[in-house]
Amino acid sequence: MGGDPAPRGDFAVLTDADLAAFREILGDDNVRTDARSLDACNEDWMRKYRGNAGVLLLPARTSQVSAILRHCNARGLAVVPQGGNTGLVGGGVPVHDEIVLGMRRMNAVLSVDPVAGTVVCEAGCVLEDLEHALNARGMTAPLDLGAKGRCQIGGNVSTNAGGLRLVRHGSLHGSVLGLEVVTADGTVLDLVRTLRKDNTGYDLKQLFIGAEGTLGVVTKVAMLAPRKPTGVDVAVCAVGSFADAVAALRDARTKLGDCLQAFEFFDRASLELVLSTLRGARDPLPKTKAPFYVVTETAVFGDGSGKGSVTHRAARRRVRAWVRSLRKRGVAIDGVVGEDAKHASALWNLRERISVALKHAGAVYKYDVSLPTERMYDLVVETRNRLAASTSASTSTSTSASTSAASTSFDASKVSVLGYGHLGDGNLHLNVSSPDGYHPGLEAILEPFVYQWTAEQRGSISAEHGVGAMKPRELAHSKDEASIEAMRRVKEVFDPRGILNPYKVLPPRLTEHRSKL
Amino acid sequence: MGGDPAPRGDFAVLTDADLAAFREILGDDNVRTDARSLDACNEDWMRKYRGNAGVLLLPARTSQVSAILRHCNARGLAVVPQGGNTGLVGGGVPVHDEIVLGMRRMNAVLSVDPVAGTVVCEAGCVLEDLEHALNARGMTAPLDLGAKGRCQIGGNVSTNAGGLRLVRHGSLHGSVLGLEVVTADGTVLDLVRTLRKDNTGYDLKQLFIGAEGTLGVVTKVAMLAPRKPTGVDVAVCAVGSFADAVAALRDARTKLGDCLQAFEFFDRASLELVLSTLRGARDPLPKTKAPFYVVTETAVFGDGSGKGSVTHRAARRRVRAWVRSLRKRGVAIDGVVGEDAKHASALWNLRERISVALKHAGAVYKYDVSLPTERMYDLVVETRNRLAASTSASTSTSTSASTSAASTSFDASKVSVLGYGHLGDGNLHLNVSSPDGYHPGLEAILEPFVYQWTAEQRGSISAEHGVGAMKPRELAHSKDEASIEAMRRVKEVFDPRGILNPYKVLPPRLTEHRSKL
């Protein structure tokens, strides 16, 4: 978990007077101090990070968020913004006793414009709810992820979530048109616009996309909402090597071209985990035991009317033809195209639900890296090798002096290393599943190795999950000191007292000196 | 021109010792003080803005840019970064005696990766040269604009240029993957990455996209380079009203869907200007005298091989069928689809070369606004009405007390008001062409009217051209004071002494107080 947690900063301690002030702003019901509320907001989805907040605040309006922050900033109280709490790097839960600002009551879809292809909603809107609201108007959200039933659009923006449709819609830096943000002292920045183009000064909203709640609280989001496809096809192909998976990607880019919405992959270990853990999951190609699988999602937009407009049936024929040609050319061993919506969704779930299967299987070390596509899977192989070497040495090799428990042995034979992810974006999810729980010895095998290996390929140590509480001290593997220092100074612009989500994202300065604006 | 130029700031004056220092860094040849070099870099493309720089510096490497800025920052000398000098808001030329930093020698394409679909080049690379280099590898740049033969990729990034293919590729905030930037004190920020996903801290590069040289000098650009289409079709349709142009856009989104690369429009006045000004330009539909024309560009990607892959011939049939169906339904009066590449390019030029035609026609007031699509053309109509009202009053109505010469009359009958632009992005170019030159009386009719009208529709007073020297004092029409103040503080992070492109983008603070970091 990136070593010991950061020591508590010099923040004020919550008092009864603070609680009274919050009740004044929010009403009694929305100032939660009961054990159940606090338990839920103090622990992350993976049960890996746990804080000790004394209060959960639930604002319903921007003005309330502003009043809360004004109070906290004046008092020097630290605050963690929390969305759906599905983040995977501990960014949304307190490290010590930070106040949790839960956004779930701010969940309205404010306006949908099908002609312009835009939507404006509050930050606490759950992604799946937004998707349903958009679907009803023939539109779709520009992102989709396995956590959609719980994650919030404000959390997605704050983590710059990538997800499953980035191949098609690109990143949120392109899709988000405007934001409303409350900065640390309660200032409301109205950057809500639904214009596709607006070059009036610095594009400040971009800073908050991916800032993980450390620069401000996102309260409203305006974004592009593309047309919903009239049909979607999912294909799963078994391939004999990772190189073939990459060859299939290249081929899909040319042959499926603009229909391609997603290009994902998983390895055999991931498939077996899903098959053994999740109810109803079936091997998509039971006759083949392949080492790798690629999943494509393609979209059809035509309504079949008018000359040249493609029907879903024709589009599916095209995908089938593509799969056949992969097999014919020996790129794929076998392949299957979803027969209908139900079958397609069963195929898609094999990839989408790997994270959930992993959660059922116990503790998991998750690494989310960007790498040159061709070399991506080498990291999985090297990680397995390291683990095997440590087992054969019958002790866990500690590379980190600070991990005192590293010499305690653990049963490496129970540990499994899985690789899957967004192949079309060069984004690997390396997951190390440990049924016996988190273990410093295991961690010492993995870190800093994974980060160093990634940095050597000029990759990114966080492709989409963010830095959170997990990786501030690893940031230097992906950013040079000049850039990190520039980030610190940007932080000081929007949060001079450092009350917003402390201990996250930025590593502490080496010197104690801290310039104040 | 937004009133009187800003008074000269408290910057140092260039000395012989400075010139000697620059010669040390760059060699004698690249420190230009001759009249020809200075003339060219002191005046903008429109001949509307003119500065008085005493030296043009031509670095060839990032380390030289860094050394120059270190010197200028220490000495308090102001600097204007200049790309191809095609900007339309006076951002790239000095206002007073700022040093011009010309980027044209830094023009190498550093790497092209057809598998990943990415390119890295130096900032001074001319857009068209980059396009040729990419075309040779089956790729294309994610933007295209009329100025491509001169504008540089660093200028495009610095102005967040939109251009003609934004409908397809989205904005540079999504396409730019990484930048190398030198900030005011010479610090080099290495944010060059070719990864599609990288969530390691704040996305600082976004700040420099559209910062118009006020935050740093862009020295390298990494960006997505999509596949080049195997074929392209251009259609021009004549429509009877602006509402029909919008109806055609809606229809194209559904029917041409993902093939659509560009959806542009121009009015009759624009067409007539092009026909009368540019050699070889022909009326695309001579039998119709329509008030509006829409231009579509559609792309084909398939190679025609394999089942389901679309041939260019089939794609063109589809466009023809679409044009026919528009006519049948009465949305379009007439239409033509380019028969071959030459014909297509002649059609496309009618739209692309309007700016050039305007330049030939004399002085031009250019406004570049984002508006709700349906209401976009109302601004052109209202502007014509204001002008007509002023003529009938036989004097130019001054709305600006500060414009003392406003009462001098000008011949309004010679002035023409044109509307054209990127309909698919909600971006109107309102152009007021004045063969007799710029005139305060005319300006007083146009400003602040255009900005106020745009602000009332919650539009943007600069969709793509930027703020430059033209609109700092108009910024408040599109941004609230809290946001402008946040921009000023971001500026102070990267350029605490304010030497980079002063007088541009940001309006001066109302109070004289200026906090120093």
Ligand SMILES: Cc1cc2nc3c(=O)[nH]c(=O)nc-3n(C[C@H](O)[C@H](O)[C@H](O)COP(=O)(O)OP(=O)(O)OC[C@H]3O[C@@H](n4cnc5c(N)ncnc54)[C@H](O)[C@@H]3O)c2cc1C
């Ligand atoms: C099953 C599963 C699948 C996933 N798949 C993907 C995937 O494919 N791609 C991907 O990118 N991620 C994925 N994730 C992780 C992803 O980061 C989150 O799911 C999501 O983006 C976070 O949203 P949230 O509302 O849950 O935010 P939280 O977890 O509550 O918070 C995440 C961070 O954002 C901050 N934050 C939240 N809301 C706000 C706000 N309104 N203003 C300011 N800061 C705020 C928090 O402080 C925290 O730092 C997955 C997670 C799970 C559990």
Ligand SMILES: Cc1cc2nc3c(=O)[nH]c(=O)nc-3n(C[C@H](O)[C@H](O)[C@H](O)COP(=O)(O)OP(=O)(O)OC[C@H]3O[C@@H](n4cnc5c(N)ncnc54)[C@H](O)[C@@H]3O)c2cc1C
């Ligand atoms: C015929 C014509 C058609 C046009 N069509 C379009 C269009 O469709 N869409 C559109 O958006 N624009 C259009 N433009 C304007 C557009 O802004 C510019 O053409 C282009 O983006 C500017 O590039 P440049 O290299 O010429 O920059 P310049 O004009 O030299 O500079 C523009 C700004 O960027 C800064 N700058 C330049 N290079 C750097 C650098 N390396 N680092 C930091 N700052 C830098 C300058 O200081 C200045 O503020 C058009 C212009 C013309 C003349």
